[in-house]
Amino acid sequence: MIILFGVFIRYNEESDPHWSEYRRAKNISSDIENDFYFRYPSFQDVHVMIFVGFGFLMTFLKRYSFGAVGFNFLIAAFGLQWALLMQGWFHSLDYTDGKIKIGIENLINADFCVAGCLIAYGAVLGKVSPVQLMVLTLFGITLFAVEEYIILDLIHARDAGGSMVIHTFGGYYGLSISWMLYRPNLDQSSHLQGSVYHSDVFAMIGTLFLWMFWPSFNSAVTDHGDGQHRAVINTYLALASTVLTTVAISSLFQKHGKLDMVHIQNSTLAGGVAVGTAAEFMLMPYGSLIVGFCCGIISTLGYIYLTPFMEKYLKIQDTCGIHNLHAMPGVIGGVVGAITAAAASESVYGTEGLINTFDFEGDFKNVAPRRQGGLQAAGLCVAICFGVGGGIIVGCILRLPIWGDPADDNCFNDEPYWELPDDEESIPPILQYNNHTHNKDIVESNFTVEQNSR
Amino acid sequence: MIILFGVFIRYNEESDPHWSEYRRAKNISSDIENDFYFRYPSFQDVHVMIFVGFGFLMTFLKRYSFGAVGFNFLIAAFGLQWALLMQGWFHSLDYTDGKIKIGIENLINADFCVAGCLIAYGAVLGKVSPVQLMVLTLFGITLFAVEEYIILDLIHARDAGGSMVIHTFGGYYGLSISWMLYRPNLDQSSHLQGSVYHSDVFAMIGTLFLWMFWPSFNSAVTDHGDGQHRAVINTYLALASTVLTTVAISSLFQKHGKLDMVHIQNSTLAGGVAVGTAAEFMLMPYGSLIVGFCCGIISTLGYIYLTPFMEKYLKIQDTCGIHNLHAMPGVIGGVVGAITAAAASESVYGTEGLINTFDFEGDFKNVAPRRQGGLQAAGLCVAICFGVGGGIIVGCILRLPIWGDPADDNCFNDEPYWELPDDEESIPPILQYNNHTHNKDIVESNFTVEQNSR
Amino acid sequence: MIILFGVFIRYNEESDPHWSEYRRAKNISSDIENDFYFRYPSFQDVHVMIFVGFGFLMTFLKRYSFGAVGFNFLIAAFGLQWALLMQGWFHSLDYTDGKIKIGIENLINADFCVAGCLIAYGAVLGKVSPVQLMVLTLFGITLFAVEEYIILDLIHARDAGGSMVIHTFGGYYGLSISWMLYRPNLDQSSHLQGSVYHSDVFAMIGTLFLWMFWPSFNSAVTDHGDGQHRAVINTYLALASTVLTTVAISSLFQKHGKLDMVHIQNSTLAGGVAVGTAAEFMLMPYGSLIVGFCCGIISTLGYIYLTPFMEKYLKIQDTCGIHNLHAMPGVIGGVVGAITAAAASESVYGTEGLINTFDFEGDFKNVAPRRQGGLQAAGLCVAICFGVGGGIIVGCILRLPIWGDPADDNCFNDEPYWELPDDEESIPPILQYNNHTHNKDIVESNFTVEQNSR
Known part of the structure; x- marks a missing residue:
């Protein structure tokens, strides 16, 4: 990695000490117009989503x-280093000297690229070894960069918040891998496949940071000025609307009208996924609410009906329910994006607005909005194909018996991979006790162990 | 809600694709002067305060x-959608076409509006049903928008950080509701009205995010340039000073000189509340320290003496002690703001500074600072009246027996409204045991239940 | 404190209401060029690191x-108030009127100054009283301000991310104090010197916020434009690289190849420390990766071999392992900074770049890069001397028996200083039971106590 970086990666003109000369040459009036000041706050929010958001969401x-x-x-x-290289080769390669010039936008895109693989991790959470995860990430990043290049640069679809390139791809990639790694005897670990009170509160940390910073996610790489501004407003409204429908549906479909923490933790985020592609378009505030409204319903019902169905009949074990949180809303997002793009008109956007928003320039200047709608739909298909196809291939590789994956009765357990503090080592005997060894002496000795370990 | 948004809400010129044409027409030199780049970092901080800050503060x-x-x-x-509409009708309605034009500042104001209701939630935490909370929020937002319109637009008081419009109103609104919903037999739930070690650590997450981002809260909607800069410095200093006095008072007044986590979690924030109105004025750094110093004392003593007194004699059960954290410091903040405004002089602010800071323009250009001081005081009275009056009315509505509120012995308990993980379902028998059923067999069976559920 | 602030501290021209006049006089075109908008997002990130990052990192x-x-x-x-005064006297004193003019950059520097003392707190965590901590901070801030003045203003070394002035100083300051406060019988508290499952998850909150926002830490006070941009890229890459080597080394050197949470929590951050000084220089992306790579190895091996060695033979008890996280990487950072500065050339930086990055102006314009390298090395020596010397002196003061430090068997325990919730008061009898009082009746009564307290 160090060698590859040494050969290929350099600073771009905005992060190079020649900036002040460049600035004068380009007639830029102030340091504040460095792209850094447009994007850095959004970058940090995205960074928080990747590490705290995704990380804690899965602590349930x-x-x-x-x-x-x-x-x-x-x-x-690991992924963001590899993503800087892969995305650099496809997007930021300077052909004059064969170097990749990186700036703040590349860091954001690397974070986006990693998000695709973290989504896939959600499907196989607790069932794979760290080595398998590294392999999953290595191939996932590579596939992502190719797929993104096809969708954004060849097809010229627009996808600011990555409903297609990130969420649809990541979702189906993870689900396909999980399908290939199906474990028929996973119920041996079922006593560990649940939450405790405080682990659910930890997961809410992840949920809230994802929820709050999603407007930054969808606006991080959109156009300066009105593009970023509009993407934030649309995402904010879609997310707010999703929360209400999620709570309503969760309460309606559960017995006794109680709320299920799983839905609150996950489905509330579906609106942000679904508004990703269209966030920078003129979706209008009520359009965002409608998207959020629908996604809250679909995602929550997905958790209630679809996930058990998929596990039982399709043999796809989806630990975090990424099909409901990322794959389905991502597809919805792609469709909404295609419709919104196809409906674009000069009266709504203005001539300049159409150019700024859709890059209708050069060869593509005469592309009608309708054609753009078709391109968006094509992009969605590419994302699904790469997700499913790539997932099956990588899944085959991960089935090789060389990666040290955990046994069926040791899934969802930190014990094989982590030095645990003493309080946790009292667990095995208690589990043994769970296995119906009703003996009072053992109970008391367990109790002693537990007390000792406090 | 979708219909109302469809009829009324549109993007403003800074988030509309016509921005680049608008920009050229207005002779704005760069995209970076879009209001988005002035306010977005503060907006995200406020957003974190609302969802993580208030949310986790109450997990104790x-x-x-x-x-x-x-x-x-x-x-x-829910509240922020309704707030966008209500505040839009009062503040941002474009009379030429009857639409509300929203931008980043409206999102911040909607978050502020919601903060008022979340404060009120603190007083009734654990004693109301989610339906009651929705009603409380619906009326709270409506009252807030009216009260804010009167204070800011009719009276022309200034209230950047919302000491009056947010904290004083929200505090008294919540206290009045809590007074109307007085439960004489609440001690039946007293075994649940306390914290455990880890829940206090979770609450510290809320405290710290509120504490750290309060400078953004007070500066989010102040004037560009020196206004935001000064508001941050004043808030930062007031908060730092409050921490020291809170720790000192907590240690002095507790037996054995031990610190009480309740004070650290709450009273340390009082300085930020109290400096809200005056944050954008020339309060001077030492003035901020004095405000923080006094608030730390008053708020901590409030927790030690006033909250028990209010519960016993005034029949106001204030779960989170919002009287000490929001209501009292909010009133102090209003008074400090009135004094600081009345003391404004051209020698300190400069002519332009007076205009920028106090909007002494048009009809109001000749208003002497002293009159501004009077207006500030009038604004404070309006906030208290709306809080107390509105709270009593809404409290009456919430007393209707149709809202499904929890029984007296089931307060402060997630069990009626949430599907709890297994480890919590072992609680009811243990509570039963707490109720003096000293029977060894039951103890052992409880123990078995608990072990099983791990 | 209030009096000192009243006498000395005023707003600077960018936070004063005369800003709009000042702006016109200086021909600054827009409010957005107020330093506030360059630095405020970074400031908030640093603020989060100080309060949430350092705070939660130590909750393990x-x-x-x-x-x-x-x-x-x-x-x-407490420290940031004192730091504003001390740093103000040394750096920001306006000699025309004897006042300290503060703005956003002073707030960032005060946070930096506090970071040095919080690092020192890591070494003595759990073994000192709050009064001792206040004394440690009071002297630490004072020493820091003097040392920073010597390194940055007299020697004219550059230290954007504070590898030398913050981490090296803070690390050796804390270690020296810990050496002076050596407790030979600390093993009486060894049952408390460990983690439990959830406390490790809390600590990960601290780790992640430190890790994510470290790019802001290193870029917060660097030059506008390319300086901040480059510092972010370098820090981001160094940190990413450290994570990989830390995981690899932790897994290689532990029995059974398991990962140790202590390493993940701490060593992953070492790269950010080590890249601090050189972050704004042309370290190049691969250079950042190399620095991160080496630091991950050294820091993790430090936790495995060096910390036990220091405790056993050097009588330095380092609770959080700050020697591995701050002191050693800080020294590495100083050395890397000296080498990078000495290697600076006009071909890489451009003439203006050299002036902007190294302040080669006035008397120092003809200083060769090689001389700058020497100055950096001199700065590193000053930081170590102040750390060790200051730590020994302050350690002597803290050994006086008047500060109320906890007994040897009561270290790492909140009980002496905090009102604990009931669930914790059941601990003393259980500990008593731990001390080999194997009596079944006591077991059962403990059990009763514990059940009661839930």
């Missing part, structure tokens, strides 16, 4: 919090 | 963390 | 979370 399992946060940290830090 | 109860974070999330997401 | 102890977060809060809030 009672005994896999270390793995959730720790492996998330590991693969994100 | 041992068995009401889901309700604290989850219902906070729900009512905030 | 099973029974010292209140002390970690609470005392961190206390001394940071």
